[in-house]
Structures are given as C-alpha cells and as structure tokens.
Amino acid sequence: MSFPSRMRAARRYVAVVVVSGSLVLMAASSGRASASGGASMTVTLYASPTKEQFLNHADDRARGNGSNPFGNFSNPVATTKEHGNGPFPGDQAVFNFNLFAGPVLTKAAGAAVFVCTYNFAHNGLCEGAYQLGRGTLYVKGPLDFDAKTFSLAVVGGTGNYAHLTGSLTETPTRTSSRRAASQRTVLSLHRVSGPRHTLALQSVTTSEVFLNHADDRKRGGGNNPFGNFISRTATTGEKSGPYPGDQAIFTFDVYAGAKLRTRAGSAVFRCIYAFKRLGFCDAIYNLSGGTVVAEGAFSFDTTTYAMTVTGGTGRYASAAGEVAAGLPTSKKSQPVVIGLV
Amino acid sequence: MRRITAVSTVIAILLLPAAASGASRKAAAQKVTLYILPKAEQFLNYSDARQRGYGSNPFGNFKDTSATAKNPRKPPQPGDMEYLQFNVYKDPSLRQGAGVAHITCQFSTTTNAFCDATYELDNGTLVGSGMVDFATSSFQLAVVGGTGRYRDGRGVLQSTPAAHGAEHVAFDLT
Numbered sequence: 001m002s003f004p005s006r007m008r009a010a011r012r013y014v015a016v017v018v019v020s021g022s023l024v025l026m027a028a029s030s031g032r033a034s035a036s037g038g039a040s041m042t043v044t045l046y047a048s049p050t051k052e053q054f055l056n057h058a059d060d061r062a063r064g065n066g067s068n069p070f071g072n073f074s075n076p077v078a079t080t081k082e083h084g085n086g087p088f089p090g091d092q093a094v095f096n097f098n099l100f101a102g103p104v105l106t107k108a109a110g111a112a113v114f115v116c117t118y119n120f121a122h123n124g125l126c127e128g129a130y131q132l133g134r135g136t137l138y139v140k141g142p143l144d145f146d147a148k149t150f151s152l153a154v155v156g157g158t159g160n161y162a163h164l165t166g167s168l169t170e171t172p173t174r175t176s177s178r179r180a181a182s183q184r185t186v187l188s189l190h191r192v193s194g195p196r197h198t199l200a201l202q203s204v205t206t207s208e209v210f211l212n213h214a215d216d217r218k219r220g221g222g223n224n225p226f227g228n229f230i231s232r233t234a235t236t237g238e239k240s241g242p243y244p245g246d247q248a249i250f251t252f253d254v255y256a257g258a259k260l261r262t263r264a265g266s267a268v269f270r271c272i273y274a275f276k277r278l279g280f281c282d283a284i285y286n287l288s289g290g291t292v293v294a295e296g297a298f299s300f301d302t303t304t305y306a307m308t309v310t311g312g313t314g315r316y317a318s319a320a321g322e323v324a325a326g327l328p329t330s331k332k333s334q335p336v337v338i339g340l341v
Numbered sequence: 342m343r344r345i346t347a348v349s350t351v352i353a354i355l356l357l358p359a360a361a362s363g364a365s366r367k368a369a370a371q372k373v374t375l376y377i378l379p380k381a382e383q384f385l386n387y388s389d390a391r392q393r394g395y396g397s398n399p400f401g402n403f404k405d406t407s408a409t410a411k412n413p414r415k416p417p418q419p420g421d422m423e424y425l426q427f428n429v430y431k432d433p434s435l436r437q438g439a440g441v442a443h444i445t446c447q448f449s450t451t452t453n454a455f456c457d458a459t460y461e462l463d464n465g466t467l468v469g470s471g472m473v474d475f476a477t478s479s480f481q482l483a484v485v486g487g488t489g490r491y492r493d494g495r496g497v498l499q500s501t502p503a504a505h506g507a508e509h510v511a512f513d514l515t
Contacts, residue, residue, distance in 0.1 A: 060385040062416075067452075068475050070425055070444075071506045073379035089383035089424045117445055120381050120426045125445045125457050141468050141488065142443060142459040153468045153486030165495065167488040190493045205403035207450055209419040211390040242396045249419055250400055251450055268472070269400075270447050270455040277396060282455055284472045293470050293483040298399065305399045310470060311483030311495055318484075318495040318515040328401035 040190045048182040049229035051096040053244035055216040087118040094244040094274045113274045122146050129297035135159020138308050139168050146223050156308030163320045164189045181227030192320040199338040203252040211247040242273045290314020294323045373512040377427035377442050385422040417448040452476040465489020469498050478502050
C-alpha cells in the first residue's frame, strides 16, 4: 500500500477533533490511548518495517577538515581503517514502516519513516515521522543499533498533533511465524502551551546543493532495532529519483511582506530523501532576535508543505508550533506562516 | 458485542487543557551543566556526490544555476558531514563521568552547519538542534526534547570552551 493510500486508510480509524480550544483525540480503533492526568496522554501503536535503504559511505570518509568549535579536535586515529563490522560513522539508513492499531497488524493506523545516520560503535542519530490520520508526530534522538529497544524524544507535530512533546519507547513484540515482525510503540505525549503569535513571512529560494548518493546505496548492513529488518527487494528500482538517501540543501532569503522590500532574515533547509520522493527536512530560520528550528517530512512533488517548530534560540527559545508554506507567487516567493507558542 | 466492547476499550477522549500544561511547563524549569571532551571524529567528504538540483521541490521548483561548490578543493563544502563523539562529565576537572554525547553536523553553503546533538546521561537524554558556525569557538543550540528525566525538556544550550580541552555546556530548560 502506498504512503498516501495508507494515510487515507488511517483516516478511517483516527478521528481527531478540536473542540473549544482543547485537543480531543478519539483513538477509535487506531491505537490504544489513555489519559494520564488532564495534560498528558499515551498512544500505543504497532510498527512493522516495510522498506529499508542503506547507504555505505566508505568512499567518503576522510580525516577532519577545517576548524571546529570543539577545541579544533581532530581524530588522531585514522578513520578510514575500518576494522570489524560496520556500519561505520557517516553511513546512513532510511526505513519505512506501516503502523497498526493492534498487535495483530490488521487495522492500519498510518505510516512512519526513519532517517538514521550512524556515528560511532553502531550508534546513530535517528529522526522519525509518524504520519497518522490527522497530522504527523516527529521524534528524534540517539539509537543503539545493536539494542532491541530504544527511546526517542517527541519533538513536535503538525495538524492535530501540533504543540505536542514527550517521548517514545519502542520494544519488539512476540511474533509468530505467520506474522511480520513488529515493534510496540508507546508515545507519551504532553502539550506545550502559552501565548500564541504568528510570523507572516515570504521566502525566496537563493541556492541549492544536491547530493547524489547513487554510488553509496547498498542493501542493509548490521543490526537494527526494527527486528533486524533488511529489505529483500532491490531498493534502487524506483522509476524516477531522487532516491532514498540523496540529500539537498536549500538557502532562502526571508522577507516580512509580499512586496519583498523588508528583509526579515534568512533560512536554510537540509533535506534527506526517503522513499517516493518524501523529503525529511531540518529547517533553521535566522530572524531578528533569534532562530526558529523546525523539521518536517513532506512530498517533494507538491507545491506546499508543513513542518513542526521543534525549538529555537534567543526570543524563540523553547518555541513550539507549526510552519505552513503556501503556493509560490509569481515573484517566485513563497508565503510562509510560522505559528508559535 | 465483542466488536462494541473492543471499540469501547480503545476509545479514549483526551483533554489537554492549555492552562494545565502551561503550568507544568513552568514547574519543570531547570538548569543543567555538563563538560564534554572530544573522543572521536569522522569527516565525510561528499565531493563525489555534489551536483546540480534534481527532481521537483516544493520551493517553487527552484533550480540553482550557479556552481554548487565555489572552491571544491577546500573542504568543508556544502553537504559534507562531521561526526563527533564526546565523553560527558559533571565537573570541570573531568573526573566524574556522566555519559556520552554525539554531535552530527552537515555543512551548508558557508562554514555554518546543521547540527544535531544528543547527550545520553544516566537519567535520560537531551536532544539539541540548530546551526553551528565552525569558524567560532562557542555556539548555541535549541533543546528540542528529551527522554527520561528530561522528557518534555525544551530550551537552549550554550557551549563554550573550558579547561583541559573540554567544552562547558549549559542547558537552560523550561
């Protein structure tokens, strides 16, 4: 089932309604949910891996280059002499999952995508998007690829999951030979609230760098905490790129009005492609008084997009909220509304 | 009947009052101070991967017409990545271990890089994200969340040079 059709299926089961300013989440058949006090909730889902793309960056590893703000530290040991089993620092992996409401994996609840970058000793940094019926929840954090369980931070959400934070814990379920491997995913969520304000901006794209990792795409290597799932099918057989693991960096000038006369700052997006041209983007808006940090997973075949605000610095410290970009205008600028809490 | 019972057991109505969560957010405010010492580093040179834009994008289908690497022989260039591993300590003399930290960065079009930082401590994990200028010696990141004791933790972290080749990392969480 494709990502969009799985999302449509999920909508049949998940009903999220906003009533009088409070979030009312009716998890009818979509996942077990329970309230813990008035301000937090727990959602339980079951994730079954469906696709994986591993990127072996052996040909890209080099000694440190240039300065860094960590005491100009440069590794004294050759990093290209790889001993033992990888994955090694810099390798990457993209995983897709189907989400279900219960352990029998019959009722669809959405889909998830993880993009992970390995660092040292089979550990990695993973960012995940849980695309549910009425929005997306985003998670991020360190992951031990030799472990069976893991916990990640919930850094925000879009749609009816906007302004949510918390944590995620994933553990393997017992599987029978007839059933696919799955992980029990428990999301403990909490809503961020406070005074709301909106930034109405226009962004103009100024540069792009595309990274084609065709030479790095391989079958999965090493362990993973997703039932050691490795795609059995060829992962490079998609009809048109960009392909999973490819990356792109975009820079933007940001203006305060549609006439593009008042400069408000700049923005930079770093995106890694998952399957079917879904881009997983980290965004930073450098504005007067601080930065807004956001991330989002959206199709690169569309003309609009949404992201979640995961935090900020300066006047935007501890910010939560959403970024909504509308249709580009004739001047090639794009309206961007940042709603902050 | 079984169906009705099954549905009723999984239906939950969850109210998240704004006032209640706002209050708990204030109550959770805390400061955390750590010292991190670099242990390992890995640089990835993506010179073989850089090319002009490819495929559609939702940014007005922007296509860059200029060269993507101004001086390709002088890394870091846009897209290159840097990985660092650190030991984490509680004290400036670096005697009391507190965990490990990893910083994963990808360079943009300048010496600035997107960085994600994770601090894996005994009682939970803190996650930071933001832009770091690699030409400077100190930086600030947004704290975007955490697990364990730091679940729901948001705020800012400030990293500055400290004694013994370490970095002093001050978290201001709300």
